[in-house]
Amino acid sequence: MKTDQLIEMLAKQDVPVKKSRILVQVLLAVALGFVGSFVLLLVVFDMNPDLGMLFKNMWFWVRFLFIVSVGAISAMVLVRLGRPTDASRVSLWLMVIPFALLAFIAATMLMMAPREERADMLLGASWDVCARNISLLALPLFVSAIWIAKQFAPVRLRVTGAIAGLFAGAGAALVYSLHCPEVEPAFLVVWYSLGMLIPAVVGAVLAGKLLKW
Amino acid sequence: MVLQEREQRLRELMLVGLSGDNAAYALFLRELAALLRSFLRKRLSSMPDEVEDLVQEVLIAVHNQRHTYDAAQPITAWAHAIAKYKLIDFFRRNSRRGEQVELDDVEDFLAASDHEAQDARRDVTTLLAELPPKQRAAIEWVKIEGLSIAEASKRTGQSESLVKVNIHRGLKNLAARMREPQ
Numbered sequence: 001m002k003t004d005q006l007i008e009m010l011a012k013q014d015v016p017v018k019k020s021r022i023l024v025q026v027l028l029a030v031a032l033g034f035v036g037s038f039v040l041l042l043v044v045f046d047m048n049p050d051l052g053m054l055f056k057n058m059w060f061w062v063r064f065l066f067i068v069s070v071g072a073i074s075a076m077v078l079v080r081l082g083r084p085t086d087a088s089r090v091s092l093w094l095m096v097i098p099f100a101l102l103a104f105i106a107a108t109m110l111m112m113a114p115r116e117e118r119a120d121m122l123l124g125a126s127w128d129v130c131a132r133n134i135s136l137l138a139l140p141l142f143v144s145a146i147w148i149a150k151q152f153a154p155v156r157l158r159v160t161g162a163i164a165g166l167f168a169g170a171g172a173a174l175v176y177s178l179h180c181p182e183v184e185p186a187f188l189v190v191w192y193s194l195g196m197l198i199p200a201v202v203g204a205v206l207a208g209k210l211l212k213w
Numbered sequence: 214m215v216l217q218e219r220e221q222r223l224r225e226l227m228l229v230g231l232s233g234d235n236a237a238y239a240l241f242l243r244e245l246a247a248l249l250r251s252f253l254r255k256r257l258s259s260m261p262d263e264v265e266d267l268v269q270e271v272l273i274a275v276h277n278q279r280h281t282y283d284a285a286q287p288i289t290a291w292a293h294a295i296a297k298y299k300l301i302d303f304f305r306r307n308s309r310r311g312e313q314v315e316l317d318d319v320e321d322f323l324a325a326s327d328h329e330a331q332d333a334r335r336d337v338t339t340l341l342a343e344l345p346p347k348q349r350a351a352i353e354w355v356k357i358e359g360l361s362i363a364e365a366s367k368r369t370g371q372s373e374s375l376v377k378v379n380i381h382r383g384l385k386n387l388a389a390r391m392r393e394p395q
Binding site: 001002003004006007008009010011012013014015016017019022082083084085086087088152153155212213 | 230231232233235236238239242243246265268269272273274276277278279280281282283286287290291294295297298302330332333336337338352355356357359360361362377380384385388389392
């Protein structure tokens with residue numbers, strides 16, 4: 001087929017695209033990812049029976065804000081990475097903000113705490129399973145995030161895969177926080193961050209295969 | 214300035230095209246093809262036979278990704294980013310990692326155009342024939358025969374949105390097949 005014929009073919013009928021339709025698809029994919037992650041939570045971990053009491057704990061809401069801001073910033077960055085033109089103007093450093101803030105709070109609290117309490121603050125009761133559990137819950141959201149990224153045209157595949165993974169990790173952390181009673185900043189900044197970073201690394205590693213177009 | 218005029222004209226053709234003017238869209242693709250040809254010919258000077266194939270590959274990519282164009286951005290920066298991505302991908306596929314893709318600016322992309330198309334080596338018609346039957350049928354009726362979506366829907370028994378989805382999937386599939394070694 002000659003290039004002129006190809007152009008004629010591409011330009012025939014049905015050229016306009018409905019952006020609203022794409023938005024609906026994206027939101028639907030995110031919703032499905034959350035449903036999948038939540039079902040996984042119910043099957044594997046169950047909800048925290050004392051969740052109602054945690055609502056009154058300020059640190060529960062700090063945790064909530066931390067997770068949501070990681071998710072929101074990664075979603076924002078992901079939108080930019082999906083457009084070939086904007087990909088070079090992405091402010092990746094924004095990603096660091098929630099981690100840096102929480103690390104600052106955690107460090108301050110650790111310094112002010114008596115020496116013998118510090119290990120407990122860092123390790124809580126579930127340090128050994130936290131990151132693994134979050135990564136597991138991230139699986140359905142990871143599929144959603146990669147699927148969404150594939151609907152666009154990322155030109156920086158590795159970074160896009162990492163941010164998609166981070167988004168999945170943040171979503172999973174949000175779901176996991178319905179089960180997990182740990183709200184100590186020192187615990188969160190280490191183990192929650194690790195749990196979110198694992199899917200991000202997986203995303204970066206698999207990006208070349210999963211996202212190429 | 215000439216370059217700015219080119220940018221403006223391309224952008225207008227694209228936007229009018231996306232709003233439903235197929236002739237404008239075709240014109241946009243034709244002018245873009247000429248820019249691409251010149252851009253790629255310069256960078257593939259050692260393998261001139263590959264140029265037209267890659268022009269076609271980028272055109273299909275541009276079409277498949279047309280929803281990622283943000284009207285607030287220059288159209289040439291967008292198309293240039295796609296062309297560069299496809300060129301790097303091409304080098305990688307042909308295991309020429311050493312090949313440097315110059316980090317030229319967008320003005321360079323606009324500077325020259327080339328309307329002399331050579332024959333592509335890879336035949337899109339053949340690739341189309343290898344698509345799954347439903348996708349192939351949707352593309353054949355609508356994109357080649359020129360039936361409206363409604364007419365194609367009647368003829369194939371697929372719902373209108375399914376016809377659209379099949380066209381979209383078929384063209385994405387086509388793009389993927391173009392990346393495969395021949």
